[in-house]
Amino acid sequence: xxxxxxxxxxxELVVVVGMFGLLMSMTYQILTTTIEAERRVNRDTRTxxxxxxxxxxxxxxxxxxxxxxxxxxxxxxxxxGSGEGAEDEVHFLxxxxxxxxxxxxDEWTGSVSSVGYVLKSTGDGNYTLFRRVxxxxxxxxxxxxxxxxIYNRVRGLEINYLDREGEWADEWDKSAELEALENQNWDTxxxxxxxxxxxxxxxxxxxxxxxxxxxxxDDETEEEEEIPLPIPRAVQIILTxxxxxxxxxxxxxxxxxxxxxxxxxxPLICAEVLRxxxxxxxxxxxxQP
Amino acid sequence: xxxxLSDDxxxxxxxxxxxELVLAVGLIxxxxxxxxxxxxxxxxxxxxxxxxxTVQRVAQEKLDEVVFGIEELQSGEIEGxxxxxxxxxxxxxxxVESLYPLLECTLTLHYPGEDPDTQEEHQVATRFxxxxxxxxxxxxxxxxxx
Numbered sequence: 359x360x361x362x363x364x365x366x367x368x369x370e371l372v373v374v375v376g377m378f379g380l381l382m383s384m385t386y387q388i389l390t391t392t393i394e395a396e397r398r399v400n401r402d403t404r405t406x407x408x409x410x411x412x413x414x415x416x417x418x419x420x421x422x423x424x425x426x427x428x429x430x431x432x433x434x435x436x437x438x439g440s441g442e443g444a445e446d447e448v449h450f451l452x453x454x455x456x457x458x459x460x461x462x463x464d465e466w467t468g469s470v471s472s473v474g475y476v477l478k479s480t481g482d483g484n485y486t487l488f489r490r491v492x493x494x495x496x497x498x499x500x501x502x503x504x505x506x507x508i509y510n511r512v513r514g515l516e517i518n519y520l521d522r523e524g525e526w527a528d529e530w531d532k533s534a535e536l537e538a539l540e541n542q543n544w545d546t547x548x549x550x551x552x553x554x555x556x557x558x559x560x561x562x563x564x565x566x567x568x569x570x571x572x573x574x575x576d577d578e579t580e581e582e583e584e585i586p587l588p589i590p591r592a593v594q595i596i597l598t599x600x601x602x603x604x605x606x607x608x609x610x611x612x613x614x615x616x617x618x619x620x621x622x623x624x625p626l627i628c629a630e631v632l633r634x635x636x637x638x639x640x641x642x643x644x645x646q647p
Numbered sequence: 648x649x650x651x652l653s654d655d656x657x658x659x660x661x662x663x664x665x666x667e668l669v670l671a672v673g674l675i676x677x678x679x680x681x682x683x684x685x686x687x688x689x690x691x692x693x694x695x696x697x698x699x700x701t702v703q704r705v706a707q708e709k710l711d712e713v714v715f716g717i718e719e720l721q722s723g724e725i726e727g728x729x730x731x732x733x734x735x736x737x738x739x740x741x742x743v744e745s746l747y748p749l750l751e752c753t754l755t756l757h758y759p760g761e762d763p764d765t766q767e768e769h770q771v772a773t774r775f776x777x778x779x780x781x782x783x784x785x786x787x788x789x790x791x792x793x
Contacts, residue, residue, distance in 0.1 A: 381675075384679060388679060388682065388683065391686075392686055395686055395689075395690045398690065399689070399690055399693040399694075402693060402694060402697045403693060403696075403697055405697075406697060406700050406701060406704070410704065518717075520715060522780070523780055524716060524780035524781060524782060526715075526716070526717060592715055594711075594715070594717065619727070620704065620708075621708050621711075621712075622707075622708065622711065623711040623712070623714075623715050623717075
């Protein structure tokens with residue numbers, strides 16, 4: 359009892375401090391490994407998420423691509439190399455939702471606007487990806503507008519375009535053909551001529567005469583007079599990005615930034631004119647033989 | 648000084664017994680261990696989820712490339728990923744009547760499982776019309792068209 363009143367002995371103190379220290383170091387270990395694990399999980403999940411997120415945005419814009427009766431400037435793809443370091447650009451008209459314009463724009467109906475994706479070098483091998491939005495679609499819709507930053511660790515953006523023949527091209531610009539089309543003689547323009555010829559044939563059949571010879575179509579010229587395809591049938595986007603947090607880009611074991619390549623192919627539905635047989639006509643055809 | 652301060656049992660006055668101490672230390676250690684296991688399983692789950700998503704994405708990308716004619720082969724390995732291989736199977740869907748033959752393309756992606764000795768696989772499929780310019784037109788069963 360006497361000893362107890364005198365306070366703790368040295369042994370007791372040493373044991374207590376030792377135990378406390380052990381406990382503290384255990385806690386410290388657990389804390390640091392937990393933080394490290396959190397960082398690793400974050401890194402693993404971020405790598406996939408950012409690329410996919412950007413592609414989702416681009417896919418949504420491209421799925422809204424529209425071209426009918428909007429003049430010759432409807433879709434432009436600029437080639438800027440391939441793979442890592444590619445600086446491709448794409449501009450198009452779309453019905454996808456965009457931010458409201460800052461000031462009132464008379465021409466803007468709120469349904470069609472011009473959207474583009476452009477890279478700007480940040481100087482350290484990275485690019486910043488911008489989404490361009492232009493509400494004024496009357497004069498040269500594929501230029502200017504408001505630039506919205508999307509991501510600043512892009513390493514390359516490559517875009518390819520599927521043409522009518524099923525070939526993939528690096529760039530796309532059909533404005534010259536479309537401008538020529540605007541000055542076209544519409545009487546010889548194939549779709550209209552077909553309709554006119556059908557009407558004339560029907561009239562001639564009623565009258566019991568031959569069709570108007572000036573409307574007869576030469577099969578060889580038919581192919582050449584096809585309407586130029588103003589927008590590609592499909593667009594492939596290949597995006598190379600590096601990922602990081604506020605302490606910088608994530609590095610691999612050799613100290614190089616981890617690069618991630620994501621890609622997608624977006625079919626542009628309004629480029630395809632789906633030719634479907636008239637069921638009534640095919641039923642007639644079956645009866646004839 | 649023979650004053651008894653309290654009527655507590657003898658053990659209380661003397662301090663903790665060994666059993667009590669062992670129990671307390673065991674409890675604390677056990678709770679720490681439980682925390683560790685929880686964390687390890689959370690990391691595992693995140694990792695597995697991430698692999699699954701990458702698999703899904705890579706398979707879809709490859710399938711798109713095959714159907715749109717960018718990839719001309721019917722099987723191969725995934726660039727930049729060791730042990731990842733893919734193959735496609737293309738079949739005609741004869742039951743559907745349409746202007747163009749309707750094909751189905753199924754892609755199987757093989758990738759190493761969590762245990763490096765095992766292989767896992769993932770399948771994605773898509774259907775498409777094979778018009779005259781389609782890169783996979785040759786797979787269409789065109790007998791019915793003649």
